[in-house]
Amino acid sequence: DTGVSQNPRHKITKRGQNVTFRCDPISEHNRLYWYRQTLGQGPEFLTYFQNEAQLEKSRLLSDRFSAERPKGSFSTLEIQRTEQGDSAMYLCASSLGSGNQPQHFGDGTRLSIL
């Protein structure tokens, strides 16, 4: 069990650029979640996959955000035309399918917009 892996750990980019983050869940976990954490706040839910199906997107996720999970394995989160307000830690978590299983988090990707 190698845990949830996220890449890159840090991303610095200029406003207006596109960025993509990757999350590799624990191998047998079929559920995958993305959260966003800003300074001084707890993580906020962004979106959720069960296998390859994206089942919910938070209203926090504007049209500039898109997430995919092809083949139900790794997931990518893309932000287009980044804005200052996108600066945050983006956390990925995964869990087994049954409702009582806890979510396991990765180290996160810290995004800084210049």
Added chain:
Amino acid sequence: AQTVTQSQPEMSVQEAETVTLSCTYDTSESNYYLFWYKQPPSRQMILVIRQEAYKQQNATENRFSVNFQKAAKSFSLKISDSQLGDTAMYFCAFRALNGGSNYKLTFGKGTLLTVNP
């Protein structure tokens, strides 16, 4: 919608002493889970302890225990024999057991705990 409130932004405790972190929540759900997660500086968030709302017995994991008061919607975390490695941000979180939101966690803003030598 659920809300989770942690009213203590920061706390400190001396090594080997006991500290209690507070959490209150609001929900109309009857079946749910409550969690405490720990996020050390620049490290990943890990699960400390969880409580099923239908269980009256308070959960315990080694030095960590909770005081779950369902009627009061209160869920505090007690850390006994505090260790330097307990220094971290602690988040209280809620997850509904049934219904359309039984997958996502709702977090409080966190309490930064510092254990002093």
